[in-house]
Amino acid sequence: MDTGTAYGLRLGAPLNDLAQVGPGTPYGEVLRSYWQPVAKVEDATTRPLRLRVLGEDLILFRTRKGKAGLLHPRCVHRGASLYYGGVEDDGIRCCYHGWVFDTEGQCLEQPCEPDLGLHRDRVRQPWYPVQEQYGLIWAYLGDPAKKPLLPRYDTLEDLAPDEHLIVNDAGVGGGGPALLDFNWLQHWENVMDPFHVPILHARFSGFQFTPEMALLPEVTYEYTDRGVRSIQLRDLGDGRTLRRVTEVMFPNIRVVPSPKLSSGQTNMLGWVVPVDDVNFKIFTLARDTDPEFLDKLRSTHEGRPWRELDEADHQRMPGDYEAQKSQGDISLHSEDHLTTTDQGVAMVRRMMAKQIKLVAQGGTPPGVAFDEADRLVHIEGGNYFEGDALTEELAAAVDD
Ligand code: FES
Ligand SMILES: [Fe+2]
Structure with a gap:
């Protein structure tokens, strides 16, 4: 007898508590704390x-x-x-x-x-x-009694005279259209999924970023006091290791350093802002001497931008948009099979559930500041090139 056929398949349900954003929804209230x-x-x-x-x-x-x-x-x-x-x-x-x-x-x-x-x-x-700050209009849609200070971010401060603050609301980090027509969480949790990079962005779409990004990384995930971060190590084969740190910061910030691997602290930050449950926008802020920096970062497919591809091209060279939109307008999370490499995604979901509880109990979620002294946020995400790990270990041992 055949087993595992689709006969009688139950479709499952989304994690609505995490995915929904409207007034009075559990995570909607977390988003409204910021x-x-x-x-x-x-x-x-x-x-x-x-x-x-x-x-x-x-x-x-x-x-x-x-x-x-x-x-x-x-x-x-x-x-x-x-x-x-x-x-x-x-x-x-x-x-x-x-x-x-x-x-x-x-x-x-x-x-x-x-x-x-x-x-x-x-x-x-x-x-x-x-x-108004950093070229954007910021709104507070939450409880007036809990209105926090508008944060500032060290990676966007103290620009050099030849640097520009670049503002983009057209979904740089996502690929695809400016208004993304599916649930925001599919995009946000993807930030803690570094393993899709060597598959989706290299094997499927040709080297979309740089050859280094096609290397399968060694990844550890950590909770931070404001979200979850991944530390990705790639042995570049020339005695150097690339340490790439990406972060999600609550409630919807993405800290994804340039996949084209500029070195040091990331020069850009993104906000995955839900329009409603099935649409979102990405606001990106960056600093660079090149005012076109963000436009040049946009992923291309055989040199062509996403909007110029036809249906057959989308199938042959899918990117973030195709992968994430096809999970569903709101993904049926209950049917996911999370494995060891999904640890980052699982940690994001767990921390979201925790913040929901905290906010429902009247607590203050991470990164919400009421004191001027806590207003400046230090960003850790970036691409860091390091010498041979073994050499550094030996050096550390000698120091001891
Ligand atoms: S509906 Fe009468 S003034 Fe607006
Ligand atoms: Fe991606």
């Missing part, structure tokens, strides 16, 4: 822009005096969308009956009411706080 990048600074203009972040629809605009605002779209009067609003000096005027709201949702004017609205202070358009 500031999230939601747009580039130049996207906030006097023309209202629709944004969808963590499953919430919002309107981003910039007053004529230059202040960015992020409001719930449905006007508190009778529900017309502020997408059609007109931006003025201090706020946005609803197109229907002209109520004006400032960037904190306060109603400044109700033009059809006596005295422009004697009771206008009794209504408030729901709003979220925003800040």
